[in-house]
Amino acid sequence: MDTPAICKYVDSGSSSKRILLCGIALCMVALSTLGWRRASSEDLPRQLNLHGGKAIYDAACAACHGTKGEGTPKTSAGFDAPDSFPHFNKCDETTPEFTRDYKAAIRDGGPARGFSTIMPSFSGVLTSAQMDEVIAYLRSLCKEKGWPYGELNVPRALLTEKAFPESETILTTTVNTKGPPAITNDLVYERVLGKLDQLELAIPFGWVHKGSGGYSGGLGDIAIGDKHILYSHLNASPDKPAYDGTGSILSIQGEVVLATGDQKRGLGAGEPSLGVFAMYDQLFGHQAFMQIQTGINVPRHTEYGPSSVYIRSAFGKSVAGDGNLGRLWSPMVEFIANRNLTSGTKTEWDVVPEFQVTINRRQHIRAAMGYLMPINDTAGRPKQVIAYFLWDWFDGGLFEGW
Numbered sequence: 001m002d003t004p005a006i007c008k009y010v011d012s013g014s015s016s017k018r019i020l021l022c023g024i025a026l027c028m029v030a031l032s033t034l035g036w037r038r039a040s041s042e043d044l045p046r047q048l049n050l051h052g053g054k055a056i057y058d059a060a061c062a063a064c065h066g067t068k069g070e071g072t073p074k075t076s077a078g079f080d081a082p083d084s085f086p087h088f089n090k091c092d093e094t095t096p097e098f099t100r101d102y103k104a105a106i107r108d109g110g111p112a113r114g115f116s117t118i119m120p121s122f123s124g125v126l127t128s129a130q131m132d133e134v135i136a137y138l139r140s141l142c143k144e145k146g147w148p149y150g151e152l153n154v155p156r157a158l159l160t161e162k163a164f165p166e167s168e169t170i171l172t173t174t175v176n177t178k179g180p181p182a183i184t185n186d187l188v189y190e191r192v193l194g195k196l197d198q199l200e201l202a203i204p205f206g207w208v209h210k211g212s213g214g215y216s217g218g219l220g221d222i223a224i225g226d227k228h229i230l231y232s233h234l235n236a237s238p239d240k241p242a243y244d245g246t247g248s249i250l251s252i253q254g255e256v257v258l259a260t261g262d263q264k265r266g267l268g269a270g271e272p273s274l275g276v277f278a279m280y281d282q283l284f285g286h287q288a289f290m291q292i293q294t295g296i297n298v299p300r301h302t303e304y305g306p307s308s309v310y311i312r313s314a315f316g317k318s319v320a321g322d323g324n325l326g327r328l329w330s331p332m333v334e335f336i337a338n339r340n341l342t343s344g345t346k347t348e349w350d351v352v353p354e355f356q357v358t359i360n361r362r363q364h365i366r367a368a369m370g371y372l373m374p375i376n377d378t379a380g381r382p383k384q385v386i387a388y389f390l391w392d393w394f395d396g397g398l399f400e401g402w
Helices: 005-009 015-043 053-060 099-108 128-140
Strands: 168-178 182-193 197-209 215-219 223-235 246-257 273-285 288-299 308-317 328-340 348-358 365-374 383-391
Touching: 053 128, 099 128, 223 273, 328 365
Parallel strands: none
Antiparallel strands: 168 182, 168 383, 182 197, 197 215, 197 223, 223 246, 246 273, 273 288, 288 308, 308 328, 328 348, 348 365, 365 383
């Protein structure tokens, strides 16, 4: 009878010692095989033919994430949870996220979105439909109604304010390519307050060409505002992922503009004012969207500048490779209308073709660029290159997720 192959690698000595070591080695292989088979039968929902989000979650997710999404204690899970570890029962952590990001982490593992390697890939375990089922279930672990779903968070346009509240920082730079030379910047800090509100602080600064030569730099008019959601609804079909659904969100924002600028130097109006505007975003399905913003600005003293109204709109569609889970590109076009509320004035129209793109794997760092062109009354009105850098700091640090 031939010696088993594994026994050939056991050090030979006395016959009894060799038999003992060979037996131990064979037992280890047998136990490993049984353990692998046990894991295969218990941890692979597709092989068990499981259906329904809860059943899949209980079999494949609950061991680490807890039966109610609260996370399993270290004593049971056997690992220290990273800072990015999600708690599905916490609405502020679950609802703002995109279904496509959950699906990418489930399909390809945590590193696919720049998260911890403790999150394994389930690409050989769950079908795409099963992933959609379990994501719908884990979203249901948030028991407080009224939180807007992440799918309603359309890509940020260059000029049109979106309705969805965010916790992010954006730096927008505008450069005149025609007309008086000028470079202006707007640093915006946004922070979500509860499920329906957002605090916003905008700090403009820049450099304007002086008639005598050179540039004059300084601070513009700082604005502080609060955004409040009035309505949100997502129509998600059970037989397709939420990011292909339709829905809408409506918000209103009020802001106070401080007199921190200098009109004589071309750095803001240098006059306090109040602004009120409404924002409405619509999803058309398959990641096509529309944004509309309309509002009014009223200065404290109209002799230094008139009241004005405006309407802004953006139309676009997001596309991604790698099964719709890869880098996200969002081409858009904006139409901007501004009108001063004085007799004899005309409405000024602009068009802005643009695009936004995600930069890192976690997709919480984004950039956008576009070109503003006047449509009417073009004499004396500048053409501008506009670009921004966006950091969604709620989803991670500036240098995380790359």
